Amino acid sequence: MQQDRIEALAEAIYDASLDPTGWPQAMALVRDSFETGAACLYSLDYARRRMRPIEVGDIAPRFRASFEASFYTDDNPSARSPALHRPGIVRTDQRLDDYFRDAGVLQRSRYYHEWLQPQDFAHSMGVTPLAGDGIVFNLSLLRSAAVGPFRAEEVRRFERLQPHLRRALRTAQRLETLTVEGGATAAALDRLSQGVIFVSGRGRVLHCNAVAEALLRWGSGLALRGGRLTAIDPAAQQGLAQLLRRAQELTSDGASDGPRS
Template sequence: MDHPAFASSQQIEDFSALVSDIYDTVLDTSGWPRVLAKIAAFVGGPAAALFSKNAAAKTGNLYYDSGGMEEGFKRLYFEKYVKLDPATTAHYFMEIGDVGATDDMLAYADFVETRFYREWAMPQGLVDFISTVIDKSASSATMLGVFRSASDGRADEEARLRVRLLSPHVRRAVLIGDALNQKASEAMALGEMVDTVRSSMMLVGEHGRIVHANVAAHALIASGSVIGQVGGRLTARDPDVARELSLLLERCSEGDASLGDRGVGIPFLNSDGTRYVINLLPLASGARRAASAQFAAVAMVFVHRADLPAPAAPEVIAKSFVLTPSELRVLLAVVDVGGVGEVAEALGIAESTVKFHLKRLFEKTGTHRQADLVKLTAGFSSSLVR
């Protein structure tokens, strides 16, 4: 089968193997650095990482990386340069699954004039960064990103397409395996891991037989409101969902590839109007087979409500006052670094440009001083704290 991202059948096989490796990180998180190195090679770049950014606080966390970057530069990014990275705000405004490179965030000519580029990216020979949003919360975005060096060149359409192909698989592995929060519990047995997850999770054997379930899953099954059991076999209250679930579980027993293009998720609207998603992870290959052997399980089933996340403060501010991305960047920079001169240096733009955007910000927000803008932003941030 031809695909625009692949020039040969060998590349298709390599991609399939990479996807399998991604899902194996669900039960063996120590594999993420190796998988990220393969992702970097697949997309084209010296390094890749799983990380999160908080657009309001201008902070970030590195969860896993492929290596290929000096430790000092990694430390400096999260200690200092995440606040100066002109893409941080734009990253948060990307939707889950979106793919973007530097010139999707701002004009590349402006990017190379920023302190971030001159002091952090250029000394490493980096020219671009292509990323995709894996998950979002009220305050941060979790992302997969691949760095591009001068020898790789700036991200082209093929690189974007390859990241887009990987994005849903990385997202499923992260969400189903809770991969970003398990570094302290890698030695736990599979059953113990399932028991510690607050969402409903089950290990299911052939023909839908429930072989292990955590407390949340037992409660959900007992309520009969979303899922249930008949003769010890997992089913769903909605007949259509029950049929789909049964079909996917049968295919799980035949191996990962049997799911084909159907994916591993069943989104549906429950009878009470609440949206749910049932995710299935096949346990029939590699490390997953070994880890699940004691339970004779063919799939891990994960049931959760599909709640919409609350918007973060920058997003609310931008929508409330109809701010352009450039105006929002200047507003957040005023909060972070202070006066016109400091903002101009941090963003790599002229002071006259900062003053122009400030004039527009004053008009749109009904404020008159930079101190008023700081108070306004703080008010939005505190109103969203739960």
């Protein structure tokens, strides 16, 4: 059951990486899966003291506007813990306390009193799936005191989700480069002369461009069956399965259902 939930979340995240209008739905699924009041995806530029929202629809406009002034303060431990903002490290209230060896360090900060507490956010869990060039991308889950701290099982499940998010953000960055060069994301992919198919580690097709769609329709060696990429020739199917397994083994994070292309 938990594996199915992670796969559903991962699929929504990969869809959003190809079509940014899908981020609200993806974050809504994350929010509901972890029983949070807010699931926020955004980037931070510490040098310029800026926040760029990707999807923060759970936050009221006035708090979006005041975030930078409350977050980038000298007493905010969340802004003074670079070791916890390395890619792949899951942050929780307890881990922040342990890092500073100071119980309740966040609850005494201006950020907590001005920004978190007025929204009834008492507990948080976050991760930095991607960082580079002075920019960190964060996914933060915020919940009320009534719901309680994030449990160990939730932390483990969150850890399994973040490699998918890292891959999705990398895909989004690459496609954004194509988009800047001209045209929407889907159109940019369709301009490629090669067929591009994004598939999960288990062969589920997540997206394909126009050339790839034509190849699948023509039955040129590959076919789409039950939503999965398969080879028409049984012998070739074995080779395709081996390629997918090999691609999965080569990923540094070892997540079970990331996209391949």
